[in-house]
Amino acid sequence: MRETKRFDRRQFLGALTWGIGALISAGLGIPAVAYVIGPALQRKEAQDWIRIGSTTKVELGTPTLFKARVTRRAGWIENEEELSAYVRTDNGRDFIAMSNICTHLGCRVRWVSGEQKFFCPCHNGVFDKDGNVLAGPPPRALDRFEIKVEDEQLFILGG
Amino acid sequence: MAARVSEWLDERLGWRKVWEAIFLRKVPKTNWYYTLGSAALFLAVNQIVTGILLTIYYVPTPDHAYDSVQFITGQVPAGWLIRGLHHWGASAMVILVGLHMLRVIVHGSYKYPREVTWFTGVFLLLAVIGFGFTGYLLPWDQKAFWATIVGTRIAAVTPLIGDWILRVMRGGDELSAVTLARFFGVHVWVLPAALLSLILVHLYLVIRIGISALPKRGE
Numbered sequence: 001m002r003e004t005k006r007f008d009r010r011q012f013l014g015a016l017t018w019g020i021g022a023l024i025s026a027g028l029g030i031p032a033v034a035y036v037i038g039p040a041l042q043r044k045e046a047q048d049w050i051r052i053g054s055t056t057k058v059e060l061g062t063p064t065l066f067k068a069r070v071t072r073r074a075g076w077i078e079n080e081e082e083l084s085a086y087v088r089t090d091n092g093r094d095f096i097a098m099s100n101i102c103t104h105l106g107c108r109v110r111w112v113s114g115e116q117k118f119f120c121p122c123h124n125g126v127f128d129k130d131g132n133v134l135a136g137p138p139p140r141a142l143d144r145f146e147i148k149v150e151d152e153q154l155f156i157l158g159g
Numbered sequence: 160m161a162a163r164v165s166e167w168l169d170e171r172l173g174w175r176k177v178w179e180a181i182f183l184r185k186v187p188k189t190n191w192y193y194t195l196g197s198a199a200l201f202l203a204v205n206q207i208v209t210g211i212l213l214t215i216y217y218v219p220t221p222d223h224a225y226d227s228v229q230f231i232t233g234q235v236p237a238g239w240l241i242r243g244l245h246h247w248g249a250s251a252m253v254i255l256v257g258l259h260m261l262r263v264i265v266h267g268s269y270k271y272p273r274e275v276t277w278f279t280g281v282f283l284l285l286a287v288i289g290f291g292f293t294g295y296l297l298p299w300d301q302k303a304f305w306a307t308i309v310g311t312r313i314a315a316v317t318p319l320i321g322d323w324i325l326r327v328m329r330g331g332d333e334l335s336a337v338t339l340a341r342f343f344g345v346h347v348w349v350l351p352a353a354l355l356s357l358i359l360v361h362l363y364l365v366i367r368i369g370i371s372a373l374p375k376r377g378e
Contacts, residue, residue, distance in 0.1 A: 034236040034237045035236055075234075076226035
C-alpha cells in the first residue's frame with residue numbers, strides 16, 4: 001500500500017513561492033516603515049546658549065520680550081527663525097525667561113502691563129507674571145528657558 | 160477558521176475562479192525565457208512601491224530637487240536602499256523588457272492570435288523608455304541636466320517638427336524649472352497611468368489566449 005504523500009513537489013514549490021514572496025515583502029516593507037517614520041523620530045539637535053540682549057533692557061518687575069535669530073534645520077532646508085522669550089527680574093540679579101508660546105495650542109501670548117497678566121489671543125488663556133495659568137484652557141504654566149548672565153548679557157539655552 | 164473565511168468571501172466575490180484562471184491555468188511546456196515577462200512585472204511593482212516612497216521626500220523644483228535627493232540618500236533611514244532599488248530597478252527594467260521582447264520575437268509569439276498582446280507590449284516598451292528618460296532628470300545633478308539637454312536635442316533632429324518637439328519637452332527654449340516640473344508630472348502621473356492600463360490589457364490577453372508553445376521545426 002502506498003503511503004499518502006503529505007508534502008508533494010507541487011505543494012513544496014507553492015510554499016517556497018509564498019515564502020520567498022514573504023521574505024521580499026518584509027525586506028522592502030520593514031525599511032519602508034523606517035524610511036517613512038525615521039525623520040519624525042530624530043531627536044532635536046544639541047541646544048546652545050543664545051545671546052538675547054543686555055540685562056539693562058529688563059525693567060524691574062515687568063516681563064520684557066527678547067528676540068533672537070536661530071538657525072534650524074528641517075530636512076534639507078536651513079531656516080533662520082525667531083526665538084522669543086519674556087525675561088523678568090525683581091531685583092536685577094535673578095532672571096527668569098519664559099517662552100511666549102501658549103501651552104494650549106501654540107499661539108503667542110502677550111504681556112498686558114495694565115492687567116499685569118499674559119493673554120493668549122486664541123482661546124483666552126491667561127497667565128500671571130510668573131507664567132502660571134490663571135484662566136482658560138492652557139494645561140500648564142508657560143515653559144521656562146534656562147538663563148544665565150555673563151558680562152551684563154543675557155543668554156538662554158535653546159536651539 | 161481560515162477555510163470558513165475564504166468560503167464566505169468566495170461565495171460573495173468568486174475570487175477562487177479568478178485565482179484559478181490566473182495561477183492554476185494550463186501552460187504548454189516552456190523554458191526559463193518565458194519568465195522574463197513575470198520578472199519585468201515584478202520589477203514594475205518594485206518601481207511603483209519605491210517610487211511612491213521617494214515622492215514622500217522628493218521635491219521637483221531646481222531649488223530643492225538635488226538637496227532633497229541628497230537628504231533621502233544620506234539622512235533618511237534606508238533612504239539609500241529605497242533610492243538604490245528604484246535606480247537599479249530602472250536599469251534592470253529596460254534590460255528585462257528588451258530581453259522579453261527578444262524572447263517573443265525568437266519564439267514567434269507575436270503571431271496570430273497574439274498580435275494585440277504584441278502591440279500593447281510595444282507601447283509598454285515605449286512607456287518604460289519614457290520612464291527612464293523622465294526619471295533621469297529628476298535628481299537634478301550635472302549628469303541629469305546634461306543628459307536631458309542632449310536627449311531633448313536628439314528629439315529636435317526630427318524633420319520639420321523637431322524644434323516644436325524640443326520646446327514642448329522643455330516647456331520653453333531652455334531646460335528650466337518648467338522642464339523639471341513637467342518631467343516629474345509625466346514620470347509620476349502620466350506614465351504610471353499608461354503603464355498600469357497597458358499592463359492590465361497585456362496580462363488579460365496573456366491569460367485569455369494563453370502563452371504560446373515552443374515552435375517546432377517545420378511548423
